[in-house]
Amino acid sequence: MAEQPIELIRLEGEGNSVILRLTGREKLHDEAAADVLAGEFLVETPFVRGSFRTWVHPDELEQWQEALDALDAGQDVEWREGKRGAEMFIERDAAEERAQVTIRDTSMSLTSVTVTVPLADGWFDEAYERLDRAWEFWSPAER
Template structure:
């Protein structure tokens, strides 16, 4: 088990950050659907000089699989959506290839009804770290895949 939380996604720079932090196995009393041990608890944290906030999320095995696919697409230069259409916050990343930046939008259409977009640097070197974060999450909490 991890000594503490793992940042599955960490996009930051120039005073702005978007982090998806996995904090552990979801409490059995709160999980719906799969066994509680197959759901991770986490939070999305946004921090800029203008806006700061967080919201809790449940991360299912299919979410981790979809993050892998989204990372592959993002690495190939495509814009991505992660957790689109789920009940809970969605993450959209639009690449600006000319300036090595990304516009990251967090949309919470079910609880806070809030959408925020943050611009962060996105250099090619970020991807190696992003894949390591995903692997570490799988290794720390080996969920049953769908």
């Protein structure tokens, strides 16, 4: 992994933020298991602050790419729904250039939090760049 963590997802503004920071590459369970990227969701508002450890699999990076494409097209998205770990839902209000982002932990704490953040067009370029940096940790043969 790079010397510093990579932020795969960074939605922030108006005092609120939702970040998915990738901190390293790990093997889960046993030596035969595929590598995953370890990380944590960080959510902060003036009212609530929390973090949730998670692991991101290569297929979830592909799904994040699809979610970004849909979000850029003005659609609401669900990422990691029904999977192990935290789920993320983004409801876009294109007229206001804002989004409601919900992080839901259905496996451990059974907690969810919804944060409203600005979602300007320039955010998408940065989001795709963040995704490209995350992909650098898997060789093309593994993608």
